[in-house]
Amino acid sequence: MEDFLSRAEPKAQQLLLMNDTIRLSDIFPSDWKNFILYNKEGEHIGNAKSPLEATNLMKQYLVQPKEKTIDKSVLITVIIVLVALLVLVVSVLLVWKWRVQQQFRKEQRERRLRELELTAIRSQMNPHFLFNSLNSVQNLVQKNMGREAHLYLADFAGLIRKVLNNSEKEEVSLAEELEMTEQYLRLEQLRFDFDYSMEIDSEIDVHNTLVPSMLLQPFVENAIVHGLQNKTSDRKLKITMKRRDSEIKIEIEDNGVGREAAKELSKTKNGKGTKLISERLQLLKEKQGEKYLLETIDLPEGTRVEIIIPEEN
Amino acid sequence: MKIKSIIVDDEKHGRENLAGLLREYCPEVLVLGEANSVAAAVLLIEKHDPDLVFLDIEMPKENGFRLLETLGHARFEVIFVTAFDNYAIKAIRFSAADYILKPINYNDLVEAVKRVSHRVLQKQENQRVNELARNIQQPENPRIGLPTGDRIEFIEVRKIIHCKGEGNYTHIYLQDKRRLLVAKTLVDFEELLNDYAFIRTHKSHLVNLHHVSAYLKTDGGTLELSNGDRVNISRRRKDAVQEVLKTLTQ
Structure with a gap:
């Protein structure tokens, strides 16, 4: 090629030939030996060693000149299609990955919820509470107080039965939750003296309102074990439930020593149950997209826990 | 009275x-x-x-x-x-x-x-x-109560070299070459001593890791202890024992 170009002199005779009606041999003497052929666009077509060969080459080129241009547009189309495919594949992959991640996150949340529920059960089944309750019942038997022993044993059995049943459920009716709480309170009362009251707004349909299972127990237990047990007399616990708008507000209030004093006295595991339930409510919030709220308020005397749960509609 | x-x-x-x-x-x-x-x-x-x-x-x-x-x-x-x-x-x-x-x-x-x-x-x-x-x-140097006959001996845990179970009884081998026979099972001792670097190497052996002086490959694994006693490692516990010894040498 280099060779041909150097010999194609003079430059003025490098002709642009696009028409086969012109005969090269008419223009160039037959002893001209070197031809370099270009098309209109200036693309190199080929080299020839005689006018005849150049003409033939030209003809050949003109018979199938379009093939090359078609080739080019096909190439572009192919590239476009390939790019489009690539984009499609990548986006499908991304969507797929996102969904897998979403699924994973959902499963993780479910798993964590299960764990927290199990922890709630375990805290309800607090061995210290269980064995001391049984010990109290034993005392009633020892004192020949058969009737009382009978009732407390029934409460005890009822509580354990509910814990076992509810452990399979994420939510229970408010009525069940309240009954369980009351059985728990009666057993705690057997262990030491305190008064409790429960006020439930009559507007609340306790049988059809669902709450996370074992929602109240950790707070009631905290109120008793940390708030009231560290006090010597006039120990009171109050549970109230009010309905407002489409929410239910639960308050658990004690007149115990308060959180600060309790922390100093026991130095241990204080507030763990609260942390767990608050995490559980957070997960339920994410899962159901509904509003749960938990707040602990220090009172001049004692502590109040407020829980707001959404009413299903 | x-x-x-x-x-x-x-x-x-x-x-x-x-x-x-x-x-x-x-x-x-x-x-x-x-x-x-x-x-x-x-x-x-x-x-x-x-x-x-x-x-x-x-x-x-x-x-x-x-x-x-x-x-x-x-x-x-x-x-x-x-x-x-x-x-x-x-x-x-x-x-x-x-x-x-x-x-x-x-x-x-x-x-x-x-x-x-x-x-x-x-x-x-x-x-x-x-x-x-x-x-x-003083939790760092506890003494364990070992009832022997009608009296009780309090022995520093670090002075126990190994324990050998025999039915309801356990032989305790001490640093001062003494051997005590206690009416408790080896499982009892395993439970009480597992917080203090004791490891069960065999169904009838519990060893204080601080007293292991060598690991011998004979008979599928044997431990030589500071008093010269040799204790077998059972096949099923071999991996676990090696694992613990590895962390010990590190």
């Missing part, structure tokens, strides 16, 4: 129940007073100078062990009464002190009182409870 006792429990039913059971099943025990906290118990002990204290462990404010710490040295015997506390029960068993579980099986109560009253009548010093208090205060 009556055994003078007091009951310490934060729960009224707990105190009543025990007092009732004692009246019925252990008439030799005289309950002089009841306390619902450690502070009240200290006062009662000063007042009555009891032979025996029934002590609940889990109480709000101060737990039962605090009573022993407060008094420093206990002249009286103690029977711990507890509903549930893994850690506390382990500490009690470690010092071979007496305890009963709530709700109370009156047979256990009678047995515990019998053991204790024997010591009270012999005017033996209450070593077990003082050792327990010592272990709680």
